[in-house]
Amino acid sequence: DVGQLLLVSTWAVxxxxxxxxxxxxxxxxxxxxxxxxxxxxxxxxxxxxxxxxQLTTVMxxxxxxxxxxxxxxxxxxxxxxxxxxxxxxxxxLDLQQNHxxxxxxxxxxxxxxxxxxxxxxxRLKTATEEVLLPLPRLTYLRLYDNPWICHCSLxxxxxxxxxxxxRNLGNYGKCAEPEALRGQKLRNLxxxxxxxxxxxxxxxxxxxxxxxxxxxxxxxxxxxxSMCHTYMFPKPQLDCSNKDLNNIPSxxxxxxxxxxxxxxxxxxxxxxxxxxxxxxxLLNLSSNSLHHLDTAAFAGLLHLRELDLSNNTLxxxxxxVLEDLYFLRKLSLENNPWICDYNIHYLIxxxxxxxxxxxxxxxxxxxxxxRGWRVEEYVKTYNGECPKDKRTGGMDTDNTAQEGIQxxxxxxxxx
Numbered sequence: 001d002v003g004q005l006l007l008v009s010t011w012a013v014x015x016x017x018x019x020x021x022x023x024x025x026x027x028x029x030x031x032x033x034x035x036x037x038x039x040x041x042x043x044x045x046x047x048x049x050x051x052x053x054q055l056t057t058v059m060x061x062x063x064x065x066x067x068x069x070x071x072x073x074x075x076x077x078x079x080x081x082x083x084x085x086x087x088x089x090x091x092x093l094d095l096q097q098n099h100x101x102x103x104x105x106x107x108x109x110x111x112x113x114x115x116x117x118x119x120x121x122x123r124l125k126t127a128t129e130e131v132l133l134p135l136p137r138l139t140y141l142r143l144y145d146n147p148w149i150c151h152c153s154l155x156x157x158x159x160x161x162x163x164x165x166x167r168n169l170g171n172y173g174k175c176a177e178p179e180a181l182r183g184q185k186l187r188n189l190x191x192x193x194x195x196x197x198x199x200x201x202x203x204x205x206x207x208x209x210x211x212x213x214x215x216x217x218x219x220x221x222x223x224x225x226s227m228c229h230t231y232m233f234p235k236p237q238l239d240c241s242n243k244d245l246n247n248i249p250s251x252x253x254x255x256x257x258x259x260x261x262x263x264x265x266x267x268x269x270x271x272x273x274x275x276x277x278x279x280x281x282l283l284n285l286s287s288n289s290l291h292h293l294d295t296a297a298f299a300g301l302l303h304l305r306e307l308d309l310s311n312n313t314l315x316x317x318x319x320x321v322l323e324d325l326y327f328l329r330k331l332s333l334e335n336n337p338w339i340c341d342y343n344i345h346y347l348i349x350x351x352x353x354x355x356x357x358x359x360x361x362x363x364x365x366x367x368x369x370x371r372g373w374r375v376e377e378y379v380k381t382y383n384g385e386c387p388k389d390k391r392t393g394g395m396d397t398d399n400t401a402q403e404g405i406q407x408x409x410x411x412x413x414x415x
Contacts, residue, residue, distance in 0.1 A: 039063060045091070050074070058083050065089055072118075072231075073097045081106030092116035092232060096142070099123055105130035116140040116232055125149045125176075129156040142230060143173035148186065150175035152195035158186050172251070230256075240264070241284075248273040258282040262308070265289050271296035280304055286332070287311040295320040302326055310334040310361060316343035322350050334361030340370040340378040348379045 037050040045067040055074040062069075064086050076098040084090065090111050100122040108114065114135050124146040132138060141161075148154065161170040175181040175189065227249055228240035237258035240249060245264040252259075254276050266288040274280065280301055290312035298304070304325055314336040322328070331351075338344060351359055362375040370378050 037062070039066075051094075060086065062087075068092045068094075070094045071098070075099055077101055079103045079107035082109050083107055085110035087111065088113070090114055092118075094118045094232065095122070097121040097229065101125065103127055103131050106134070107131060109134045111135055112137065114138055118142045118230070118232060119146070120172075120230065121145045123147065126151075126153045127157050128153070129160040132157075132160060139168055140232070141169040143170045143186070146173065147176035148173060149177045150181045150184070150186075150189060150194060151178070154186075155191060155194045158189060158191050158194065161187050162189075162191070252277045255279060260284045261288070262286045263288075267291055269293045269297035272299045274298060275300040277301070278303070282306040284308040285312070290314055293317060293321050296324075297321060298324050300324065304328055306330040306332075308332040309336070312336050315339040316341075317347045317350075319346045322347075328354070328357050331357055331359040332361060333359060336361065337365035338362060338375055339366045340364035340373065340375060341367070344375055345379060348376060 036053055037048055039046065039048050041047070046063070046065060047068045047070065048062060048066045049070045050062075051070050051072045051074070053074055055071065056076055058071075058076075066087060067089055069084075069087060069090055069092070072094050073096075076095065077100060079095075079100060079102070081104045084093065084107070088110055091113055093108075093111070093114060093116070096118045097120075100119065101124060103119075103124065105128065108117075108131060111134055115137050117135070117138060117140070120142040122145075124143070126149055132141075150158075160166065161173075170186055173186040175184050175186065181189065181193070227243055227245070228238050230253065231237050231239065235258060236253070236256045237260070238253060238256045239260050241260045242263040245261065246266060248261070248266065248269070252274065256277055257279055259277065259280055259282070262284045263286075266285065267290060269285075269290065269292070271294045274283070274297075278300055281303055283301070283304060283306070286308045287310070290309065291314060293314070295318050298307075298321065301324055305327055307325070307328060307330070310332045311334065314333075316339060347362070351357060364370040364373040364375055364378055
């Protein structure tokens with residue numbers, strides 16, 4: 001590729017000018033690439049970030065005392081035996097979004113401390129349990145979005161994934177072939193079918209083999225794990241930004257703490273769509289087409305601390321939308337066409353009773369006489385026309401808030 005040719009040329013010039021490049025004589029192109037890797041400490045552990053470096057292999061002169069190695073979005077095709085053996089303290093290895101089509105059995109030798117291995121979004125078709133044997137502490141393995149061929153050669157790996165204690169190994173990996181097994185999850189697959197005659201597996205059900213289970217092609221779900229990118233470090237997060245999504249992906253991983261759904265075309269949040277993401281702390285829904293949030297849209301997000309709803313088409317919040325967000329600390333609401341009428345009162349009421357929430361962007365868009373006003377100022381004006389004991393700000397409990405708002409409306413509408 002042109003970039004690598006330029007790097008090679010640069011290296012050749014430098015070598016001619018200064019003599020041999022320092023190091024162990026590895027290719028100069030790789031030497032220059034590795035100089036761009038970022039080494040840093042977080043929570044007392046050492047990270048080496050070599051993402052997006054056009055790398056095709058692992059360098060032997062990288063620091064050996066790292067705990068986390070990030071190699072996502074490179075051009076690695078094959079993992080050779082002992083390629084990581086010098087990183088004996090490694091706890092996590094991120095290899096997602098490369099071009100990996102083969103993993104030799106000894107590729108992970110020496111990684112006895114490794115707990116997390118990310119291999120999703122690659123080109124793996126087969127592997128055996130041998131690749132996992134050097135990893136006694138492995139508890140988190142991602143294999144999805146690989147074109148797995150579910151034949152006999154995959155038998156030992158699938159049996160390992162299906163051991164009940166390995167509940168976080170290969171959860172979302174699916175068969176790509178044969179046709180009859182396409183879309184079936186590796187962890188749920190009947191392994192007895194793998195080493196059967198492939199012709200029998202592919203045979204149309206009802207063809208005369210009474211003892212053969214009837215198989216019909218399974219439609220592949222458009223779940224979060226196959227459409228989005230998962231990053232485990234420094235914190236588990238799901239990046240679904242700019243994926244042309246018009247709905248919240250299904251089967252959200254339960255352990256993510258940050259989710260980016262920005263720059264999509266989601267219009268409607270339905271009840272309990274985030275229920276599985278119970279540990280979520282930051283949710284970005286900005287720059288969608290959101291215009292309606294159902295009352296239970298954020299149900300289950302008890303630990304959410306930041307919510308970004310900016311750059312949407314929201315007019316108001318339905319009563320009760322925010323009631324599950326007990327620990328919310330930041331709410332971004334800019335660039336929404338807020339309509340300043342009685343429907344907006346719930347949002348102001350909720351914010352008043354949650355003073356620890358920092359919020360921005362509440363500006364009236366309609367009606368014309370209030371355009372450009374801060375919504376809080378509109379509500380104060382509105383309350384000025386209410387009897388003092390009926391004002392929305394006088395409510396003490398959530399149970400009476402909606403009733404109080406409506407009572408004030410009834411009073412003012414009779415004037």
